[in-house]
Amino acid sequence: MGSNNKVKAELLAARYVRNGDKPVAFVDESYRSKEQQRNAAPFYIATAVVIAPEEHEIMRKQLIEVAEAEYWHSTQAFQSEEGKAKFMALIDYVVDGVEPIVIAVQSEVDEKDSNLEEARLDCITALACELTSGAVHEPVELIVVEERHDQASRKRDEYIFSQARKQNLIPRTTAAFQASPSYEKLLWLPDVISYALYRNMAENEPEMYNAVSNRVRTIDVPSGRQVQPQKDA
Template identity: 35%
Template sequence: MNPLDIKAQLLARAYASCKSGQVAFIDESYVIPKHAGTVSFYYAAAYVAPKSMHATIRQDLIDLVGGTYWHSTEAHRVEDRRPIIHDLCAYVGQGDDSEYVLLAVRSPIAEDDMDGESARALCLNALLGALHSRGVSLAVVEERRHVKQRNRDESIVRDLRRAGEIGGMQVHFTTPSIEPLLWVPDVVAFAKSQDTRGNAFGYIEGCAHKLFMLEVDPPEKQQPPAAEA
């Protein structure tokens, strides 16, 4: 059995054991300080959609992009592919009332956070905690390329679980080649990042009303809990 088949089986098991009707799909977009110019940010986007609609949405996404591969940054570099980004954002905007995107934002990224890993951790902490509080019991997250990065993400989840911040919510890492629904947070985070950087492509306009922002402060700016009376 090849690695992709194994990943597909593991994802199927995660879906089978999902205890709620809603599933979140998570991806990112960022500009780290050394590449920022005038603005740096980290966006972690979670697209929430009911399990009952997943099959339909998957097929719609594949039809829109004309195949089984998608990456928003790559598509944007090809002028003829840019209309597809608009189409995808419009599709998200036309979704059912039960569908939405929660976007955790850390901006600016601290100057000493050279690779943006601290900003990612802050955003994932806030995002996963918010999803748990909204009754989401499964978060499907795009698996990152390098082992060191994947280990960091697993550590974030373990720390959240030990702290009781996400209860029994499953956090499953996989690839968009297995789950096209990960294309949605990819394209929405990309569209929002283009808007933030002042690029006038207007991608985000098609789904801006589906976007809920979650501003994330660094630990030193977060308010301590109120003292008990």
């Protein structure tokens, strides 16, 4: 682990301590943009898996055992037959679990949103509202999002959460932490689920997502962040 990631991993560990015995949501994405496929409709998927803190360490170890690797990325893994087999093993792992899964999907993206940044804002905002509401599981106060590669994108993700707090869409106490799946293996779970739905929507391969769909709460997200503030936020 690089020195920068080591520092971030230590900061995340400290954040877990501050979060105490409350569950944590782990969030990752998948999408199809016009750049990827010009003649197909773009879409955006944001997936959250909610995990109780007492399960974190054992699940990290189990994920490494199932994937037989210290790092996982579904898109990369799917390029080989061995990777596909490990992906299916991870799908089976998800199926056997009990953790709440929430997916926010924007299937009709504004044609002006060429880089899908507005779709990301819409979906992650809707996802954060759901996660913090306590509607179907204990309210989450800490959301761990896969960190994007460039500083400008990371700043945009900070803005998503700061605006959600400012507009009383989520409680002001909600914390968001951007982390890498290289040191936080629990981010592998939303990555696998997001990619399964991607294969369903983009490639008409429904089997993988169908295996986990009965565990999923889905939010259909229109463009334009049509989300109402929480009354008690």
